[in-house]
Amino acid sequence: MRDPPVDPSLSLYPGGPAPVPGTRYRLTELHSGLQLSMTVRTITPEELDWYVGLGDDDWLTEIIKGWWQGEGGQSAPDRCFVAEQEGKPVGRVFFYNLESSPRSQIMFGLHLNWETDWLTVGTNLLRRALAQMKTNGASSVEYRIYDIYQKPPELQRRVVEAAGFRLTQDKLRFVWKDQGSLVEVSNRLTFLTLADAGEPAFAEAVRRVTEQTLDRDDLARLAEVGPARAARDYVDILKDIEFRPDWWLLAYLPDGRLCGLVVPQRLDDKEGCINYIGVVPELRGSGYGLDLLLKGTAVLQAAGWKKVTAEIDADNKPLAAHMERAGFRHHGTLWCYRCDLVPASETSPKGS
Numbered sequence: 001m002r003d004p005p006v007d008p009s010l011s012l013y014p015g016g017p018a019p020v021p022g023t024r025y026r027l028t029e030l031h032s033g034l035q036l037s038m039t040v041r042t043i044t045p046e047e048l049d050w051y052v053g054l055g056d057d058d059w060l061t062e063i064i065k066g067w068w069q070g071e072g073g074q075s076a077p078d079r080c081f082v083a084e085q086e087g088k089p090v091g092r093v094f095f096y097n098l099e100s101s102p103r104s105q106i107m108f109g110l111h112l113n114w115e116t117d118w119l120t121v122g123t124n125l126l127r128r129a130l131a132q133m134k135t136n137g138a139s140s141v142e143y144r145i146y147d148i149y150q151k152p153p154e155l156q157r158r159v160v161e162a163a164g165f166r167l168t169q170d171k172l173r174f175v176w177k178d179q180g181s182l183v184e185v186s187n188r189l190t191f192l193t194l195a196d197a198g199e200p201a202f203a204e205a206v207r208r209v210t211e212q213t214l215d216r217d218d219l220a221r222l223a224e225v226g227p228a229r230a231a232r233d234y235v236d237i238l239k240d241i242e243f244r245p246d247w248w249l250l251a252y253l254p255d256g257r258l259c260g261l262v263v264p265q266r267l268d269d270k271e272g273c274i275n276y277i278g279v280v281p282e283l284r285g286s287g288y289g290l291d292l293l294l295k296g297t298a299v300l301q302a303a304g305w306k307k308v309t310a311e312i313d314a315d316n317k318p319l320a321a322h323m324e325r326a327g328f329r330h331h332g333t334l335w336c337y338r339c340d341l342v343p344a345s346e347t348s349p350k351g352s
C-alpha cells in the first residue's frame, strides 16, 4: 500500500510541521475534538471491486475501468482515494477528467459514514485528496451534488464547503417523459445541422447566443477566458459528452438570420438531454427558445428516447418557463461546486 506524496502547501496542520512526502499521517487532533487516527491513500488496480463496493454503487466499476484503460487517461488508480482508520475504510472519493480538459478534474463518488464523524473524516479526506491532485498537476476540481442521487445532499454540501469548495451555481433539473404523442414543433424556424454548417460556424453561434446569458457558470467562464475561447471550450466540452454533428442544430428565421441553436445529446441508453440552447440577444423575447427546446426534444424522441432531461441555472426564469410549456417537469436540484487549486490566471489566458 502506498501513500501519495503530500503537497506541503496544503498542510493539514496549519502552523505545525510540514508533512513529509511518503509519510503515512496519523490525524490526532481534529476540530471536532475527537481523537481519531486516519490515513488517506490511493488504491491499487486490484482493489477496484472492493473500492467500488464501499459505496454500494457497483455500476461504477465498468465506468472507472473504462477511464483507466482509455487512451485519454481520464482517471487512474492514483486518483482514487480511500480514508482508513485502524485499517478499516471510513471514506472514499475519486477524480476523473473530460478528455478536452485534463487539468480540470471532476470529483465523484464521495462516500462517508453519514451516521458518524462525517465532517471530520470527509474534510480531511478531501483536503488530502485535493493536495495530492494539485501535486499531480490539477488546476481545479468541480463537484456536483444532486439531491436525488447523492444522499444526504445537505451533509455533502457541508463537507465540501469545509474542505474549501465554493458554490458556483445551483441548478434545476427538468425531466420530459414521452406520453405517446409526437412532439410538435412550430414552423417559425428552419434548421441546419452542424454537419452542414461546419464547426467554426457552430462555435460562432455559441458565442452569439451566450452573450448576456443567465447561466452563472457560463458567465464566469466568459469573464475568465473571453467570449471566443469560452465558445470553443464549450463546444469541446459538449463534444466530450457526445458528438452527433447531425443532431446539433442551428436555427434560422425565414429571412436567413441566425436565431439560435440547440444541442440534443445521448446521456445513456435510457436518457437523452438538452445540453445547450440559446437565442441570439436581438431576437430574445419572442419565445424562440420554446421552438428550439421542442425541436431538440423531437430529435431525441424520433431517435427513440422516452426520457429527456435538462439542467438549467435556477436563475434562468425564461428557460424554466419554456421547460414547463414543453411538458418538462421540475424533478431534482443540483449544486455545482468548484475548488481552484491554482489561480485561474495561471491556467486561462484571456482571449477575445
Ligand SMILES: CC(C)(COP(=O)(O)OP(=O)(O)OC[C@H]1O[C@@H](n2cnc3c(N)ncnc32)[C@H](O)[C@@H]1OP(=O)(O)O)[C@@H](O)C(=O)NCCC(=O)NCCS
Pocket (backbone or CB within 6 Å): 209, 210, 211, 212, 213, 214, 215, 275, 276, 277, 278, 279, 280, 283, 284, 285, 286, 287, 288, 289, 290, 316, 317, 318, 319, 321, 322
Ligand atoms: C433562455 C433563452 C433561450 C430564452 O429566450 P426566449 O425564448 O427569447 O425567452 P423569452 O424572453 O421569450 O421568455 C420566455 C418566457 O419566460 C418569461 N420570462 C422572461 N424573463 C423572466 C423573468 N425574469 N422571470 C420570470 N419569467 C420570465 C417570459 O415572460 C416568457 O414567458 P411569456 O411568453 O409568458 O411572456 C434566452 O434567454 C437565451 O438564449 N439566453 C442565453 C443562453 C442561455 O441562457 N441558455 C441556457 C443555458 S443552457
